[in-house]
Amino acid sequence: MIIRPAVEADHAAVLAIVSPVLAAGETYAVATDLDAEGVANYWFGPTHEVFVAELDGVVLGTYYLMANQQGGGAHVANCGYMTSAAAQGKGIARTMCEHSLVRAKERGFRAMQFNHVVSTNARAVALWQKLGFAIVGTLPQAFKHPTQGYVDSYVMFRAL
Structure with missing residues (x-):
């Protein structure tokens, strides 16, 4: 598997992964009714450095890396990861996260934080946690899951 920066030619493959995940509304605190332009604007936002995980020329996953906050919080990274439905459970998210930890350190970040990990996303x-992130906070009923109602979200953190 190759993880590389996303290029313009990857946009359709990336959107084919990202769009259904956002529309499902189960794991990201993002509007579920975004059109293609809205999804592209979200994933390829100006603060996002976007990567793809590719195997035999097929994009199987994508992630973005960015500063979690500005100013005094700019030394902490944040990422979002998505794997194609057909490739889930094959270690792609793990590989992307490991890559992002290295890339974040290369960019000078000192830590990584996930702000809103939905508690029902047990695999994530x-x-x-296996990759060294700790749950440092629980946000009670902070996420409205489309089938499970209001569920907790976690703030997860690890030093680099």
Whole structure:
């Protein structure tokens, strides 16, 4: 698997991964009714450095890296990760996260923080913990899940 910066030619493949995840409304605190332009504006936002995970020329996952905050918080990174439905459970998210930790350190970040990890996303929570992230805060009923109602979200953090 190759992880590389996304290029213009990757946009359709990336949007094919990102759009259904956002529309499902189960893991990201983002509007579920974004059109293609809205999804592209979100994922490829001006503060996002976007990467793709590719195997045999097929984009199987994508992530973005950015500063979590500005000013005094700009030394802490933030990322978002998505894997294509067909490639889930094959270690792609793990590989992307490991790549992002290295890339964040290269960019001078001192830590990484995930602000809103939905508690019902058990696979992600377990993976982030395996990769050294700790739950440093629980946001009670901070996420409205489309089928499970109001559920907790976690703030997860790890030093680089």
